Amino acid sequence: MATEVLMPALSPTMEEGTLAKWLVKEGDAVKSGQIIAEIETDKATMEFEAVDEGTIGKLLIAEGTAGVKVNTPIAVLVEEGESADATPAPAAQPQGEKQPQPAEGSEGKAVDEPLVSSPGAPVPGKRDRSPDWPEGTQMKTMTVREALREAMAEEMRADKTVFLMGEEVGEYQGAYKISQGLLDEFGAKRVVDTPITEHGFAGMAVGAAFAGLRPIVEFMTFNFAMQAIDQIINSAAKTLYMSGGQMGCPIVFRGPNGAAARVGAQHSQDYAAWYAQIPGLKVVMPYSAADAKGLLKTAIRDPNPVIFLENEILYGRSFEVPVLEDFAIPFGKARIWREGSDLTIVSFGIGMTYALEAADKLAAEGISAEVIDLRTLRPIDYDTVIASVKKTNRCITVEEGWPVGSIGNHIAATIMQQAFDWLDAPVLNLTGKDVPMPYAANLEKHALVTTAEVVEAAKSVCYR
Amino acid sequence: MATRKSPEQSNASREELLHYYREMLLIRRFEEKAGQLYGMGLIGGFCHLYIGQEAVVVGLEAAAKEGDKRITSYRDHGHMLACGMDAKGVMAELTGREGGYSKGKGGSMHMFSKEKHFYGGHGIVGAQVPLGAGLAFADRYLGNDNVTFAYFGDGAANQGQVYEAYNMAKLWSLPVIFVIENNQYAMGTSVKRSTKSPSLWERGAAYGIKGEAVDGMDVLAVKAAGEKAVAACRAGQGPYILEMMTYRYRGHSMSDPAKYRTREEVQRMRDEKDAIEHVRDLLIQGNLATDDDLKAIDKDIKAVVNEAADFAKESPEPALEELWTDIYA
Ligand SMILES: Cc1ncc(C[n+]2csc(CCOP(=O)(O)OP(=O)(O)O)c2C)c(N)n1
Numbered sequence: 001m002a003t004e005v006l007m008p009a010l011s012p013t014m015e016e017g018t019l020a021k022w023l024v025k026e027g028d029a030v031k032s033g034q035i036i037a038e039i040e041t042d043k044a045t046m047e048f049e050a051v052d053e054g055t056i057g058k059l060l061i062a063e064g065t066a067g068v069k070v071n072t073p074i075a076v077l078v079e080e081g082e083s084a085d086a087t088p089a090p091a092a093q094p095q096g097e098k099q100p101q102p103a104e105g106s107e108g109k110a111v112d113e114p115l116v117s118s119p120g121a122p123v124p125g126k127r128d129r130s131p132d133w134p135e136g137t138q139m140k141t142m143t144v145r146e147a148l149r150e151a152m153a154e155e156m157r158a159d160k161t162v163f164l165m166g167e168e169v170g171e172y173q174g175a176y177k178i179s180q181g182l183l184d185e186f187g188a189k190r191v192v193d194t195p196i197t198e199h200g201f202a203g204m205a206v207g208a209a210f211a212g213l214r215p216i217v218e219f220m221t222f223n224f225a226m227q228a229i230d231q232i233i234n235s236a237a238k239t240l241y242m243s244g245g246q247m248g249c250p251i252v253f254r255g256p257n258g259a260a261a262r263v264g265a266q267h268s269q270d271y272a273a274w275y276a277q278i279p280g281l282k283v284v285m286p287y288s289a290a291d292a293k294g295l296l297k298t299a300i301r302d303p304n305p306v307i308f309l310e311n312e313i314l315y316g317r318s319f320e321v322p323v324l325e326d327f328a329i330p331f332g333k334a335r336i337w338r339e340g341s342d343l344t345i346v347s348f349g350i351g352m353t354y355a356l357e358a359a360d361k362l363a364a365e366g367i368s369a370e371v372i373d374l375r376t377l378r379p380i381d382y383d384t385v386i387a388s389v390k391k392t393n394r395c396i397t398v399e400e401g402w403p404v405g406s407i408g409n410h411i412a413a414t415i416m417q418q419a420f421d422w423l424d425a426p427v428l429n430l431t432g433k434d435v436p437m438p439y440a441a442n443l444e445k446h447a448l449v450t451t452a453e454v455v456e457a458a459k460s461v462c463y464r
Numbered sequence: 465m466a467t468r469k470s471p472e473q474s475n476a477s478r479e480e481l482l483h484y485y486r487e488m489l490l491i492r493r494f495e496e497k498a499g500q501l502y503g504m505g506l507i508g509g510f511c512h513l514y515i516g517q518e519a520v521v522v523g524l525e526a527a528a529k530e531g532d533k534r535i536t537s538y539r540d541h542g543h544m545l546a547c548g549m550d551a552k553g554v555m556a557e558l559t560g561r562e563g564g565y566s567k568g569k570g571g572s573m574h575m576f577s578k579e580k581h582f583y584g585g586h587g588i589v590g591a592q593v594p595l596g597a598g599l600a601f602a603d604r605y606l607g608n609d610n611v612t613f614a615y616f617g618d619g620a621a622n623q624g625q626v627y628e629a630y631n632m633a634k635l636w637s638l639p640v641i642f643v644i645e646n647n648q649y650a651m652g653t654s655v656k657r658s659t660k661s662p663s664l665w666e667r668g669a670a671y672g673i674k675g676e677a678v679d680g681m682d683v684l685a686v687k688a689a690g691e692k693a694v695a696a697c698r699a700g701q702g703p704y705i706l707e708m709m710t711y712r713y714r715g716h717s718m719s720d721p722a723k724y725r726t727r728e729e730v731q732r733m734r735d736e737k738d739a740i741e742h743v744r745d746l747l748i749q750g751n752l753a754t755d756d757d758l759k760a761i762d763k764d765i766k767a768v769v770n771e772a773a774d775f776a777k778e779s780p781e782p783a784l785e786e787l788w789t790d791i792y793a
Pocket residue numbers: 167196198220224227537539587588589590616617618619620621645647649650651716
């Protein structure tokens with residue numbers, strides 16, 4: 001049966017080319033792999049090989065023809081004894097030029113669905129306002145540090161595949177003492193001291209997760225996770241998708257994030273917005289000890305890679321934590337720390353310190369602020385934020401990270417898209433200044449967001 | 465003290481030995497003062513002292529010429545003093561003041577001096593190693609005979625980018641000396657707990673790079689090894705690896721509980737190997753200097769360090785506008 005030879009795509013972007021030269025003529029026998037033509041693209045002249053064997057029945061496009069579209073028949077190959085006019089069978093398509101097809105499921109979108117795509121958002125309308133623990137639960141006071149340690153210890157007791165890996169997590173008892181005592185309890189097999197090799201051990205942990213373990217990787221600080229960010233994003237976050245759902249990566253990357261005190265530009269960065277951008281990752285940034293514990297337990301149980309952003313300054317702060325056999329907090333559920341009616345303050349992580357302080361100051365001046373802690377940045381609980389803004393009609397956001405492409409920017413955009421008609425003032429974003437962190441004490445204070453700035457912004461959106 | 469081995473005779477001149485004595489003592493006294501200012505809250509954040517390792521930078525600087533470059537980690541005060549940076553400017557950077565080398569914006573870990581060819585001061589473990597190879601790349605490209613000293617720790621020696629740099633440095637014969645300051649610990653992790661390699665310099669062999677281990681507590685041995693490495697690099701036979709066997713007396717930074725080694729271990733190093741005492745012995749026992757000569761130097765150094773501390777306290781904080789400068793050129 002005759003076969004059509006089609007104009008090939010010789011690069012992923014090629015749409016047409018010039019048939020520069022035929023190296024065969026009609027009646028020639030060709031073997032597969034034989035070079036039959038030279039084709040010029042905008043980038044190079046390429047040799048074109050025959051795929052099938054046969055005899056050139058007809059050359060359909062003359063040498064020197066420019067603008068030949070990819071997939072145009074350029075010759076007919078016939079089998080022995082066949083006439084050159086035999087009807088060609090549809091040719092096998094050359095590689096790399098699959099026609100774009102409409103994405104599956106793109107039809108029939110619910111009309112009331114928001115136009116924006118929400119990163120990992122929980123299903124709209126399923127706003128979870130249940131309390132994090134039953135009323136009357138016994139509470140105990142605990143630091144964030146202890147809460148994190150307890151969460152890891154409990155999950156390690158419950159699941160033998162959970163292990164901790166990182167620099168100084170074992171014998172040194174943790175650079176910030178989060179893992180204190182874990183080596184004693186779980187041994188060196190499960191509390192693994194690594195060399196200073198972030199890219200290497202992060203990659204190994206991802207591999208171990210592929211193979212069925214549940215690693216917790218501690219970065220001494222998230223600044224050093226930049227050494228490993230390729231493995232976090234390219235390997236951990238994308239493999240489930242790239243493997244068509246076969247191979248997931250249940251792993252937690254945790255450690256202190258953001259500015260500590262006076263440690264300068266290379267050691268003071270907030271990565272919240274960076275990681276929140278990545279589909280395939282979940283991103284958690286707790287403020288209180290109860291959230292640190294409940295969310296870390298959820299993170300360890302989650303079948304996906306979770307970025308768990310802690311804060312050195314919060315490690316030593318004490319909060320009430322419920323005393324429960326099994327206490328976990330679901331992702332995508334914001335916490336309303338304080339109800340209010342005049343404006344909404346959205347924050348997370350250490351930003352909550354400023355948000356709550358500001359709310360106190362505002363209350364003293366007769367302004368009632370509702371303070372929402374997002375707790376997880378992927379997924380984000382948009383519903384709680386939108387519902388609050390529909391009530392207060394004003395919103396400001398508070399975070400320590402840089403202003404461009406901040407979480408606050410994203411919240412503001414979402415509010416504009418989903419609650420524009422309810423807004424009485426533009427949403428303001430309070431962030432760290434758009435500068436590397438300076439070392440000098442006076443400059444550092446100004447580089448960070450301050451409570452005074454939050455108060456001022458709150459008043460300005462209330463036109464006070 | 466009694467356990468100190470008596471030094472072997474050296475051919476070094478009185479002037480040379482006095483120079484080493486003075487330079488090493490300056491670093492030690494400077495660092496002691498920095499530790500004190502940290503305790504007083506005048507220095508914040510991370511502050512990594514170089515006490516114990518002085519012979520490494522002083523010996524290598526003696527092998528360098530004008531135009532040679534150096535780059536190191538956050539444990540950088542000694543390197544800056546040894547290459548001739550002003551003690552006042554370094555100390556004022558530690559206190560975060562306008563008079564500091566980075567106008568107070570860099571701090572202990574991030575200081576630079578274009579004039580003295582000191583390229584920092586880097587806080588990310590291992591990052592300075594490819595940077596150092598890049599400095600050497602520029603010198604080779606520009607066709608001069610300068611050499612770069614790229615200093616890093618035993619812990620940093622496990623970072624992958626070190627080996628990427630080794631490979632390219634050898635591939636392109638770059639004039640870079642990779643100086644591993646093996647002080648035996650990376651924070652609380654001893655070398656034995658981070659690698660099964662019997663020695664760190666030998667890893668260069670996999671890339672075809674020559675190297676050697678050097679007694680980094682002996683400034684004369686350091687200088688001799690440095691001269692050899694420098695000569696190879698200047699002759700186009702770089703790179704070269706020097707693994708300096710040394711020891712830090714103080715904690716990793718100011719907030720190190722130091723439970724990973726015994727007091728006795730530290731004391732033994734101080735008693736038996738101290739680099740400054742070694743030179744002192746050479747001077748006194750070789751009848752090249754008297755106690756009084758050395759006391760006079762001690763006094764000078766003390767004055768320099770005190771002056772630096774006063775300057776660092778009195779220099780004003782940077783102006784608030786400085787927050788917004790130097791972000792773009
Ligand atoms: C990429 C990276 N990981 C971790 C750290 C935290 N850290 C700072 S110094 C250090 C130990 C480095 O030891 P070594 O290289 O031996 O140098 P030394 O401190 O002994 O001079 C660690 C783990 C860091 N700054 N950068």
